[in-house]
Every structure is written in C-alpha cells, then in structure tokens.
Amino acid sequence: MSKIRILPDALASQVAAGEVVERPAAVVRELVENSLDAGASHIEVHAQRGGMAMLKIVDDGSGMDREDAMLSLERHATSKIRTKDDLAAIMTFGFRGEAVPSIASVSRFRLATREKDALVGTEVEVNGGKLIEVRDHGGASGTTIEVRSLFFNVPARRKFLRTEPTEFSHVEQQVMLHAIANPHVAFTLTHNGNPVFHLPATRDLLERIRGLMGGELASRLLKVEQQTHHGVTISGYIGGPGMSRSNRQQQITYLNGRPIESTSISYGLREGYHTALMKGQYPVTFLFIQMDAHAYDVNVHPAKKEVRFHDGNSVRDAIARAISRTLETANKLPTGHVPRRVEAELAAETPPPALKLAPQVEMPPPPKQEVFRLPVTPASAPLKREFLPPEPPKAVSAPEPLPALKAPETTEEPKVPEFRIIGVLQKLYVLMESPEGLVMMDQHAAHERVNFEKFRRALESGGVPCQRLLMPITLQTTPRDSDLLKQNLPALGKLGIEIDAFGPNTFKVEAVPAFLKTDDPAAWLDGVIEELRSLSSKTSSLRLSEDAIATTACRASVKSNDVLSIPELQALLKDLFACEMPYCCPHGRPTLVQIGTAELERKFGRRAPT
Numbered sequence: 001m002s003k004i005r006i007l008p009d010a011l012a013s014q015v016a017a018g019e020v021v022e023r024p025a026a027v028v029r030e031l032v033e034n035s036l037d038a039g040a041s042h043i044e045v046h047a048q049r050g051g052m053a054m055l056k057i058v059d060d061g062s063g064m065d066r067e068d069a070m071l072s073l074e075r076h077a078t079s080k081i082r083t084k085d086d087l088a089a090i091m092t093f094g095f096r097g098e099a100v101p102s103i104a105s106v107s108r109f110r111l112a113t114r115e116k117d118a119l120v121g122t123e124v125e126v127n128g129g130k131l132i133e134v135r136d137h138g139g140a141s142g143t144t145i146e147v148r149s150l151f152f153n154v155p156a157r158r159k160f161l162r163t164e165p166t167e168f169s170h171v172e173q174q175v176m177l178h179a180i181a182n183p184h185v186a187f188t189l190t191h192n193g194n195p196v197f198h199l200p201a202t203r204d205l206l207e208r209i210r211g212l213m214g215g216e217l218a219s220r221l222l223k224v225e226q227q228t229h230h231g232v233t234i235s236g237y238i239g240g241p242g243m244s245r246s247n248r249q250q251q252i253t254y255l256n257g258r259p260i261e262s263t264s265i266s267y268g269l270r271e272g273y274h275t276a277l278m279k280g281q282y283p284v285t286f287l288f289i290q291m292d293a294h295a296y297d298v299n300v301h302p303a304k305k306e307v308r309f310h311d312g313n314s315v316r317d318a319i320a321r322a323i324s325r326t327l328e329t330a331n332k333l334p335t336g337h338v339p340r341r342v343e344a345e346l347a348a349e350t351p352p353p354a355l356k357l358a359p360q361v362e363m364p365p366p367p368k369q370e371v372f373r374l375p376v377t378p379a380s381a382p383l384k385r386e387f388l389p390p391e392p393p394k395a396v397s398a399p400e401p402l403p404a405l406k407a408p409e410t411t412e413e414p415k416v417p418e419f420r421i422i423g424v425l426q427k428l429y430v431l432m433e434s435p436e437g438l439v440m441m442d443q444h445a446a447h448e449r450v451n452f453e454k455f456r457r458a459l460e461s462g463g464v465p466c467q468r469l470l471m472p473i474t475l476q477t478t479p480r481d482s483d484l485l486k487q488n489l490p491a492l493g494k495l496g497i498e499i500d501a502f503g504p505n506t507f508k509v510e511a512v513p514a515f516l517k518t519d520d521p522a523a524w525l526d527g528v529i530e531e532l533r534s535l536s537s538k539t540s541s542l543r544l545s546e547d548a549i550a551t552t553a554c555r556a557s558v559k560s561n562d563v564l565s566i567p568e569l570q571a572l573l574k575d576l577f578a579c580e581m582p583y584c585c586p587h588g589r590p591t592l593v594q595i596g597t598a599e600l601e602r603k604f605g606r607r608a609p610t
C-alpha cells in the first residue's frame with residue numbers, strides 16, 4: 001500500500017503556517033504588510049498579552065468585496081501577482097497568498113472588511129481554519145483582522161512562545177520597522193489597552209525616527225545623502241563614529257521599502273564603518289536601498305526577511321561607499337560621541353555638557369607650558385559635532401586662542417579650550433582639566449588612532465617606510481595561509497612588510513615597517529597573518545589591507561604601561577587632534593571621555609539632580 005498521502009487542506013495550512021507564522025510578531029508583520037499593500041494611510045495594531053491572547057490590526061485601506069474576502073482565506077489566493085514574470089520583480093510585500101489562510105488556520109480569526117463605496121461590508125469568522133460564519137458588516141471602510149488565541153490548536157507551537165514582554169517586544173519591533181519605512185502612514189500601537197505610540201503621518205523620515213526612538217538618538221544621526229553606485233541607490237540615516245549597539249536591533253535596512261537582513265548588506269556596513277566601529281558591536285542604521293526588483297529574489301525566505309541578490313558585491317560596495325562617505329563628511333564637522341558602554345560607566349542622569357570641537361585645524365608645535373589648547377567651533381557655528389551626548393545644549397565659553405596659533409584658512413577665528421594635564425591614572429588614562437570639566441584620554445587608544453592614520457597616509461602616498469631586518473625571518477605556513485599571503489603580497493609590501501615566497505608554503509621576510517617597536521618581529525608577523533585569516537572571509541581585498549593596517553598599527557602602538565612625559569603627552573594630544581577621526585581608535589573604542597562640571601557637581605551633591 002502506498003505510504004505517501006496528500007495532506008488534508010486544514011493540516012497543510014497548519015504546516016505552512018509553521019513557516020510563515022512563528023510567533024505573534026510574525027502575524028503582525030504579515031497583516032501590517034497586507035494593510036500597506038492595500039494603500040492604508042492609518043494602521044492600528046492592538047495587542048493583548050504580547051499578542052498571544054489577541055492581535056487586532058485595523059486599516060483604512062482598499063478593503064475587499066465579499067468574493068475577495070472569501071478568496072483571501074484560500075491558500076495560494078493573491079491579488080498581487082498573476083504570472084511568472086510578476087514573480088521576477090515583486091513590488092508588493094505579499095505575493096504568495098499564504099499569510100491570511102495560515103494565520104486563520106492556527107487561531108480564532110475574524111476578518112471584517114468593506115470597500116469605500118460599498119454599502120455593506122463582509123465579516124468572516126474562522127476557527128482553526130474552519131469557516132464558522134459569514135455575515136454583513138456595517139463598520140468603517142477598510143479592513144480589520146482580529147487574531148485570538150494564537151496556536152490554540154497547535155500546542156507544539158505554543159510551547160515555543162516566550163514571556164509576554166518578550167513577545168510584545170518583537171511585536172513592537174515589527175511595527176517600528178514598518179513605521180520607519182512608511183512615515184506617510186500614521187501608526188498606532190497599544191498593549192493591553194495602553195498606548196505604546198501614536199505616530200502621525202509625516203513627510204520627514206527623521207521626524208518619524210524621532211517619534212519612535214526619541215530626540216536624543218535622532219539628534220546624533222548623520223544623514224546619508226542619496227547616492228547611486230552600480231544601479232544601487234542608498235539613502236537614510238546612520239549613527240556616527242563610536243555610536244554602536246551590542247546587538248543588531250537598530251541595524252535596520254530596507255530594500256525597496258521591505259525590511260531585510262542580508263550578509264551582503266552587513267558586510268557593506270562593516271566595511272563602510274571600518275575603524276569607526278568597535279569589534280563585536282553593530283551600527284545604528286536606518287538605511288534605504290533602492291534597486292531594480294529584477295536584481296534580487298525575495299522568494300527565498302519563508303518570512304521574507306532575507307533576499308538573494310544577483311550581484312551581492314555591488315550592493316556591498318554601494319553601501320560601504322555611502323557609509324564611509326557619510327562618516328568622512330561628518331568627521332570634518334566632528335560629532336563623535338561616547339558609546340553606550342561608556343555612557344553607562346559615566347552613569348550620568350543627564351549627559352554632561354558637550355565639548356564642541358571644530359574641523360581639523362593645522363596646529364602649531366606643542367607649546368612648552370602645560371596648558372594645551374584645542375580648536376573649537378564657536379557655539380553658534382552652524383556645523384558642529386560633539387564627542388559626548390549633545391545634551392543639554394550649552395554655549396561653550398571658549399578662551400581666546402593662543403597668539404602662537406596659526407590662522408586657519410577659513411575666515412572664522414578658531415576659539416580654543418584649554419586642556420591642562422593633571423596626571424596619568426594606571427599608566428593609561430590621562431586626566432585633564434578642560435573649561436567643561438574633566439577630560440580623560442586613553443593614551444593607548446589615542447596612540448592607536450594616531451599610528452593608524454600615520455600609517456594610512458604613508459600608504460596613500462606610496463607606501464610605508466620599512467626597516468631591514470639583520471636576520472631575515474623564514475615563515476612556515478599551512479597551504480591555506482600560504483595562498484592568503486600570496487594573494488596579499490602587494491598589500492603587505494605597501495604596508496612596509498617585505499615578504500617573498502620561498503619554496504612551497506615558506507616565506508622569507510626581509511623587512512618590517514620602520515615604526516614598529518617590537519623585539520619579536522616573528523611573533524608580530526604571526527599576529528598579522530592571523531588577522532588576515534580572520535578578515536579574509538569577511539571583506540574584500542581592498543579592505544583587507546586597511547584592516548590589517550588598523551591592527552598592525554595597534555600592535556605597534558605604545559603599550560598601556562609606557563610612562564610618557566608631559567611633553568610627550570602634549571605631543572600625543574596634538575597628533576590626535578590632527579587626525580581625521582580623533583574620537584575613536586581604529587577599533588571604534590573611544591579615545592576621549594568627558595565628565596562635565598555639572599555632572600561632577602551632581603555627584604558631590606552640590607547640584608540637585610535634574
């Protein structure tokens with residue numbers, strides 16, 4: 001007897017539902033996408049008990065007539081695609097005709113819908129995939145879908161649900177994703193009857209982001225000017241150098257309006273941020289990618305979270321370029337800031353007043369006295385960035401510039417704050433007094449940044465000077481490392497490492513970078529190879545060399561326990577502020593941290609907490 005059986009429809013739907021609907025947030029995703037496809041201008045999402053007890057999505061979109069309302073409950077019934085060609089260039093969120101029947105098969109489901117001009121609408125009730133009742137509906141035009149007792153008939157699924165707060169946080173994230181991509185649509189979200197947010201329609205993406213994420217975060221974002229490379233158009237907002245998170249929740253990217261994740265995109269972001277992002281941290285992005293819908297396939301993931309690009313490299317490249325351009329432009333008008341971890345360490349109820357720093361100004365040789373002056377934009381300057389959270393806004397009363405300061409090329413006189421070196425803590429943290437309060441510099445991180453940029457400049461102008469080794473080093477490698485080294489010989493040569501293949505899996509190293517301070521060049525080289533190995537799988541060869549520079553620079557930087565004299569520290573400070581990106585080391589860690597006077601006063605009880 002045959003063992004293969006065709007599944008009854010209801011069971012087939014439940015199986016399909018397992019792929020489409022894994023938790024309440026997935027129901028929200030599917031229904032909100034349907035509302036957007038229906039042209040809604042206001043979407044409400046109401047959840048009870050994290051969405052497990054009830055989810056209700058109300059829209060004012062096109063609505064459906066009775067025939068369509070009934071058809072929408074059938075599997076493979078869709079109004080959105082008709083032919084194979086449509087599938088090759090999907091411009092709507094939906095295309096499978098799976099979502100509604102899947103959801104209805106695993107819940108107590110009610111659909112009420114009315115087209116704008118119809119006198120009467122339709123209400124349909126379905127229980128675990130079984131049609132219970134169809135009746136007239138006299139409510140507002142648009143569509144309301146209510147999903148109660150999700151997975152009541154699939155206990156195996158129910159077991160995978162987490163706590164109410166966890167499920168709700170996924171629901172919220174889902175609504176947020178679509179709300180950001182559609183500022184022109186008003187969104188309302190409630191939980192257990194309490195409002196979570198109400199976002200009025202707006203034309204301004206940043207206003208929408210502010211409405212969801214708060215003004216503090218929004219004020220620290222950099223605008224990515226719309227730009228196109230290889231047919232891939234990028235725009236949106238991103239966090240500046242040093243603004244990072246320990247998870248991907250705020251690494252938000254859209255492809256033609258659809259929130260998606262993709263390794264090409266992640267690599268592009270990482271490559272674009274390059275040294276402005278700490279290892280193991282993720283950037284904050286609200287990035288929109290527009291491209292021809294023929295150039296990728298969305299039909300590869302049951303929840304449509306991932307896509308397959310025909311040419312992932314172009315996408316990665318376009319993103320990397322857009323990000324690095326944005327960071328470069330922003331860096332000329334510096335606004336670095338301290339990553340969360342540091343913010344937490346400072347435990348500031350209110351962030352300390354910001355020290356405002358100007359675009360790079362050519363500095364004179366370090367003055368002999370202990371007072372060190374840094375260029376600052378006047379508080380009224382239209383373009384400025386802060387390296388600490390920018391609240392509360394406070395004018396910087398900058399002292400007069402030193403007479404020795406060379407006039408900058410701009411017409412504006414630079415105003416300079418004073419950094420007085422107080423001492424060094426744990427042979428690592430340089431404590432300084434500024435007009436704003438206490439500034440701390442991580443001398444190791446600062447050196448890394450200085451060396452990194454020195455190295456990169458040398459590279460750009462033809463190569464890093466090298467020092468010949470008295471005794472050439474012979475390196476034995478595995479065949480894999482040997483390939484890796486061979487591919488990167490030119491880049492290594494430019495980096496000041498003179499290395500040649502010398503028989504199978506053997507290399508001879510004749511010279512290392514001139515500035516390298518190490519007693520054991522062989523161990524240092526091992527480290528570089530290790531770095532190449534870990535990077536080779538992730539980044540393009542162009543970046544491979546740059547990343548190697550970053551780490552190389554690090555390894556060659558002063559050790560944290562090197563004791564530096566005051567003039568050496570002053571020179572370091574000067575070099576740091578001559579850098580393009582002074583506020584973080586090549587790994588994205590902060591180089592400078594400030595505790596403002598107000599914050600100190602609060603800590604010592606001289607000022608009431610605000």
Ligand SMILES: Nc1ncnc2c1ncn2[C@@H]1O[C@H](COP(=O)(O)OP(=O)(O)OP(=O)(O)O)[C@@H](O)[C@H]1O
Pocket residue numbers: 030034035038059061062063064072077078079080093094095096097098099100101143
């Ligand atoms: N809120 C809504 N307003 C108007 N029509 C809707 C709404 N929700 C669903 N529909 C109609 O019901 C059909 C079926 O919806 P369903 O979500 O099951 O499939 P889909 O969106 O076409 O594809 P997918 O399974 O990929 O989401 C849609 O094609 C659409 O015509």
Ligand SMILES: [Mg+2]
Pocket residue numbers: 030033034093094095099100
């Ligand atoms: Mg759909």
